[in-house]
Amino acid sequence: MSTTKYFVHPQALLESTQVGEGSRIWAFSHVLPGARIGAEANICDHVFIENDVVVGNRVTVKCGVQLWDGVTLEDDVFIGPNVTFSNDPAPRSKHKPEAPLRTLVRAGASIGSNATIRPGITIGPGALVMDGAVVTRDVPSNAIVTGNPAHITGYRDTPHLALAGSLSSDAALPQLQARGAALHKLPKIVDLRGALSFGEIGAHLPFTPQRFFMVYDVPTKEVRGEHAHKACHQFLVCVKGSVGIVVDDGERRDELLLDSAQLGLHIPPMVWGIQYQFSSDAVLLVLASDCYAADDYIRNYDEFLAAVRGAGNGH
Structure with a gap:
């Protein structure tokens, strides 16, 4: 009787022993021996995870993603289909860097499908990278970014106050939620x-x-x-x-x-x-x-x- 506390599809190749309870590794995924995967992670079909990679708890990595050495995904991160990471800013064949650049996706951040993340980038907690964005510099906490190169277009879970008409009438200005502002x-x-x-x-x-x-x-x-x-x-x-x-x-x-x-x-x-x-x-x-x-x-x-x-x- 198996005592394994996580699921591995018969057609997945899991070489790591560092997989948390309740995680799922689906078909045609390949996880190298040094990788660490937290609890309740969902690694979808055709995902490749290299050795120097950390995947946190409750992380979802959708199909067609490669996580190269130097990538860390903190807890509750979502990685959409075919998101592209890299760890060498100027790659050349047969010239491996002494150490990969570190790319960090902070807790609760989401990256939409087909986005490209340049090496050495930090995606802040709660941030949202929209589909197809090309991220060339750090993304602040809770920011929403889009485009090539990616730029901030808004902030998640942030009410936008409507002020139209309030200056031309006797109506009071709306109160802010942020303490003291x-x-x-x-x-x-x-x-x-x-x-x-x-x-x-x-x-x-x-x-x-x-x-x-x-x-x-x-x-x-x-x-x-x-x-x-x-x-x-x-x-x-x-x-x-x-x-x-x-x-x-x-x-x-x-x-x-x-x-x-x-x-x-x-x-x-x-x-x-x-x-x-x-x-x-x-x-x-x-x-x-x-x-x-x-x-x-x-x-x-x-x-x-x-x-x-x-x-x-x-x-």
Whole structure:
């Protein structure tokens, strides 16, 4: 009586002994001896897995995928049909690199069919790579990327706030889910000479600015921000054009479009901020509560999450 706690199709070739309970290896797949596969993984037909590969728990690898040395798939990753990985940036016949570049697909990320992942790339937790995308650089957490080269088009599980009409009426601006972040309606005065918008400390600005900077001439596909501050408050106004903003408190996220000089966004400390989808004429004004200090920035999302959880535990 077999004591094997995982399934191997009779026409699969499994050479590894490091396979977790409940995993399934389907027909015509070949797993080399050094590979490690977690529990409840699903390795579909015609998949090849090399030696220096780690496949986490509950991972799905669909048909026609090759996982070469240096690839790690964390828990709950989905790899669609015919996704292509590589581990050598400049391959030549009979010239094997001393060590493969490491490619990491973080927990909960999904990669759609026929996507190509260049070597040495990290796909962030929860990210989504759309079908056929060519990923040439790291993908941030929860980002949705598409195209060749792949660029960010949105963020998963992030409500997009509809602000149309709220500035031209007496209706209150919508509340944000991200802890402490808030929208502010700024006055607008129009006469024959043009339009004027302003903000006053206390009435509109929730802090006294010590610094300002402007962001402009940003290529449409570029992403800025991607950090949180430990102590600094920021107030963002897009004085011309438009820019997409994501605010994230580690548990909840919001996405909105800043496209009016009447609309201000307050981002408090310990809220992750992202700016992307800049229009070609966008000018973003940022008022800050403190002068620049490099050690006030948290630029790594994992470190941000750890800091948020630590603060929540009273540490």
